[in-house]
Amino acid sequence: MSVAKEGPKKITTHVLSEMKMKGEKIAMLTAYDYSMAKLVDKAGLDVVLVGDSAANVMAGWETTLPITLDQMIYHAASVVRGVKRAMVVADLPFGSYQGNSKEAVASAIRMMKESGADALKLEGGKEIVESIERILSAGIPVMGHLGLTPQSIHKFGTYSVRAKQEEEANKLVEDAHLLEKAGAFAIVLEKIPAKLAEKVAKELTIPVIGIGAGGGVDGQVLVVHDMLGINQEFSPRFLRRYHNLYAEIVGAVGNYIEDVKSSDFPNEREQY
Numbered sequence: 001m002s003v004a005k006e007g008p009k010k011i012t013t014h015v016l017s018e019m020k021m022k023g024e025k026i027a028m029l030t031a032y033d034y035s036m037a038k039l040v041d042k043a044g045l046d047v048v049l050v051g052d053s054a055a056n057v058m059a060g061w062e063t064t065l066p067i068t069l070d071q072m073i074y075h076a077a078s079v080v081r082g083v084k085r086a087m088v089v090a091d092l093p094f095g096s097y098q099g100n101s102k103e104a105v106a107s108a109i110r111m112m113k114e115s116g117a118d119a120l121k122l123e124g125g126k127e128i129v130e131s132i133e134r135i136l137s138a139g140i141p142v143m144g145h146l147g148l149t150p151q152s153i154h155k156f157g158t159y160s161v162r163a164k165q166e167e168e169a170n171k172l173v174e175d176a177h178l179l180e181k182a183g184a185f186a187i188v189l190e191k192i193p194a195k196l197a198e199k200v201a202k203e204l205t206i207p208v209i210g211i212g213a214g215g216g217v218d219g220q221v222l223v224v225h226d227m228l229g230i231n232q233e234f235s236p237r238f239l240r241r242y243h244n245l246y247a248e249i250v251g252a253v254g255n256y257i258e259d260v261k262s263s264d265f266p267n268e269r270e271q272y
């Protein structure tokens with residue numbers, strides 16, 4: 001028996017599928033903590049991604065590889081507590097699903113049980129289809145991720161645009177169809193030529209969400225710290241900055257330091 005809860009209509013895989021059919025674009029951003037999750041949900045975001053980019057943004061690692069399943073569960077559970085309407089998708093981290101499909105389904109079940117996320121995202125195509133099928137058969141919705149897949153950075157060697165050559169482009173299209181056939185409810189395409197991404201979005205019936213993949217797809221995703229300008233060290237061509245929170249925060253903290261040092265803070269109204 002389900003328990004009815006008051007609140008805005010929750011975004012589900014079914015809603016996202018309808019959005020694609022109606023040509024309504026899907027807006028997705030990352031979040032890794034309760035406070036940011038509350039803000040992006042309040043703004044009306046459709047999907048919150050608890051990305052393993054938390055390894056970079058929250059923990060300062062060079063790559064996404066070091067983050068563990070326990071750490072991702074912590075981030076995802078924090079986000080879930082802040083979200084009422086958006087769909088919460090959590091990344092399965094490197095090393096938690098690549099070994100075999102049994103390990104993959106065990107990691108997936110842990111993430112769903114312990115975080116309360118609505119769905120999971122896994123990187124890769126043909127190589128992980130068996131794992132995706134097992135996760136789906138446990139009743140867990142899966143989002144795919146093709147193109148630049150940061151968990152494979154040591155195989156690629158660089159973060160440059162993927163699938164520019166015909167052979168890699170053909171494999172990507174094939175993988176996208178395999179993921180759809182396996183039952184993935186959506187796919188992220190990262191840093192690939194816009195024409196290729198548009199072709200995939202046209203051929204698939206499930207939503208295709210791009211990052212550095214042009215405007216011909218069904219939605220967009222960015223890392224929230226990049227688009228808000230909190231992180232200034234990362235400036236790829238595809239990134240649009242909507243704010244310069246770096247300057248705002250450094251400025252505000254500078255003002256606070258000045259006020260403390262000059263004994264301006266706290267004043268009489270700011271004490272008991």
Ligand code: KIV
Pocket residue numbers: 030049050051052053054091188190211221222223
């Ligand atoms: O981890 C992440 O933030 C992601 C997005 C870049 C799609 O996977």
